[in-house]
Amino acid sequence: MSRRPDFYRVLQVDSGADPEVIDAAYRKLAAKYHPDHGGDDDSEERMKAINEAYEVLSDPSKRARYDRGRWLGGGGTGGGDRAGRSVTWLRYLVPLLMLGMTLAGFRVNPRVGVILAAAFVVYGLLRAFRRRL
Numbered sequence: 001m002s003r004r005p006d007f008y009r010v011l012q013v014d015s016g017a018d019p020e021v022i023d024a025a026y027r028k029l030a031a032k033y034h035p036d037h038g039g040d041d042d043s044e045e046r047m048k049a050i051n052e053a054y055e056v057l058s059d060p061s062k063r064a065r066y067d068r069g070r071w072l073g074g075g076g077t078g079g080g081d082r083a084g085r086s087v088t089w090l091r092y093l094v095p096l097l098m099l100g101m102t103l104a105g106f107r108v109n110p111r112v113g114v115i116l117a118a119a120f121v122v123y124g125l126l127r128a129f130r131r132r133l
Contacts, residue, residue, distance in 0.1 A: 007052070007053035033050060
């Protein structure tokens with residue numbers, strides 16, 4: 001699974017940037033890296049990344065979904081620089097839940113851990129599948 005770049009880094013703006021700042025940064029980078037204006041061999045790839053970043057960050061609903069995905073560790077429209085790692089933190093959640101239940105005085109059946117782990121794996125797979133659509 002390929003990782004998407006951080007769209008804020010691609011446009012060279014802060015994550016709290018106003019839409020006007022994002023527009024200005026896009027125009028500046030588009031003028032600099034547009035393949036028709038001459039440039040490097042990788043200017044076409046850079047321009048694709050710039051266009052994708054601008055498409056997401058210029059639309060308020062897509063930007064909000066992207067920001068939520070970055071905060072959660074993946075997901076969203078692009079996932080930011082942490083794409084593909086959304087399930088990583090889940091593997092620590094099951095043992096912590098079991099430890100917390102044990103310390104709280106609950107008797108924890110080992111099957112509970114297996115069921116919770118399976119549920120989190122299914123959840124992660126569904127998120128990954130939905131992200132590809």
